Amino acid sequence: MADKRIYNFSAGPSMLPEQVLTTASEQMLNYKGSGMSVMEMSHRSSAYDQIIKDTQQRLRDLLQIPDNYKVLFLQGGASTQFAAIPMNLLRKGNADYILTGHFAKKAYEEATKYGSIHVAASSESDQFAYIPKQEQLDLNPDADYVYLCNNNTIYGTEWNYVPETNGVPIVADMSSDILSRPIDVSKYGLIFAGAQKNMGIAGVTVVIVREGLLGSTLPGTPTMLNYKTMADKDSMYNTPPTYAIYILGLVLEWIEQQGGVAAMKERNEKKAKLLYDYLDNSTFYQAAAAKEDRSLMNVTFRTPSKELDALFVSESIKAGMSNLKGHRAVGGIRASIYNAMPIEGVEHLVAFMRAFEETNGGK
């Protein structure tokens, strides 16, 4: 069965390590002699308590999360956080947003419902092809927080620096690059990430938040969107998405076994280099993102025409690869090569790109 699996370049939900799927399949009817599936466990049972605690501890260890940060397992995806963040963090009522793509803009639009939100920088007029530099950021020293999206899935750009904000907390959407490389959590006030790209399945969102930022919410904030409530109850205020948390735990265990986030970084750089080097040496393909801001996770490029882009995608499916079509907002081609994509998948793609270039009028 496993040998018929394809290389899945989906931007999310996306490929999982085969080992995770094998374990999930084997444990499906009877988890470690408990007589039941993890799906069937009461979230208040000791067996499940161990699963959620181990998962949190694994994440803390992998990202070296300081003790003064809470780790929450929430529902509703990053889109729910777009509202929860201003509802929990606005105090004076101002925040700075840096617009580097579709999701940063969505977060900004949602935040404008709740306060005075300022665009500190935007690369929209250049089709979000780059990340603004420090000197381009128009930051308000009185802002409650500065918001950024760390990796822009659609455009293939990624922040390669943490902005200097003079003490204003940084809120970062890391949905598409969390655990792909080491980060210094202490430089952020809040980090959040939907699990379905780099660490699990759709249905659980991780929030890592400095304790000092908790405790005040705007009037009318739903209890389920109150970080303090969820922190005080260890994400068990109500029934958490138990199975999605279990799968997250299996992925974290796999990352540990691979050598942690430092090993992930090395592997991801190697995979991305294969693709970017090939693109840079080709006159047929054109990389889409600014060179210095290229994402390690989502590699975006184009052939010489829309027709060839479409042919590339349809031929790639026959060659055992899926989801290489670029996002509908920008077209072209996008290869999402998250942690779970093996180097063999990228090698397979590069070989296909070479053959396609030769057949369709390359150099």
Added chain:
Amino acid sequence: MADKRIYNFSAGPSMLPEQVLTTASEQMLNYKGSGMSVMEMSHRSSAYDQIIKDTQQRLRDLLQIPDNYKVLFLQGGASTQFAAIPMNLLRKGNADYILTGHFAKKAYEEATKYGSIHVAASSESDQFAYIPKQEQLDLNPDADYVYLCNNNTIYGTEWNYVPETNGVPIVADMSSDILSRPIDVSKYGLIFAGAQKNMGIAGVTVVIVREGLLGSTLPGTPTMLNYKTMADKDSMYNTPPTYAIYILGLVLEWIEQQGGVAAMKERNEKKAKLLYDYLDNSTFYQAAAAKEDRSLMNVTFRTPSKELDALFVSESIKAGMSNLKGHRAVGGIRASIYNAMPIEGVEHLVAFMRAFEETNGGK
């Protein structure tokens, strides 16, 4: 493996049909030749689109949901709906709540943040042991809606009638009895249910709502809590909890194969009758809920003492049954016998009850 499974009487998350788990396990690495797990599928792919559409259609068919109702697959559990309901349905600003248990009260408390909320009836002073009768309901004809919790998991009571509200829409939490018996959806304005008790796993909440109630929200309502937005995007405004929806689909398929909700009702009545008949003929055990309001889903009872309750629970685990301990708020014993609990499980429990009664000083 399967033969070591135990009878799991958990109130939720709870037992699933073994067939569902077997299918999920078999399809884990490669869903129907797609080369990937359902977990790994883009929610925008045609394979996943088929899964979510089939799931919705199955639910529509099973509950005979009229065409003027929308079916939404949301995240955040029933607790998120406790806020979303007033945020979406309050127009004049008034609602009636009927308090029949812990979760009805939680819903009421959350709603008071958003409007003028009136308690139309409450059985709290009698430990929520009964459901108020029609003539006990103090209903406001100008209310935006009347809220009730259809089955009260902790107390073991269930509504056996749909109240007459003179055209005011009824909002019903059916988290613990949806699909256990036929219902007339047209008598309700909105029905919602977390999936993890009677139809799936934690992480997806079904909302069935009459179209005419959509289109207006209170200021500050998060986009993700706006029913109209989710309805317009067929629950795909953002990435839905894809795997939880897939499991829901497998459970619905299983219910269809059993003969639908009418067959479920027959089976559930038979299971509940075994327990209630035994309780009514015993002087050792005492049923907790008012006879006419007994739940088909959660059977609550006590032995003569707290010590014997505790002994009952610990002995039952040795006898291959789990989660029979009553909720911490009320103590005693609770057997949750949702759709997936086979009659053999209930027979096993009754035999155990008989033996326990004989050993510990019955008649």
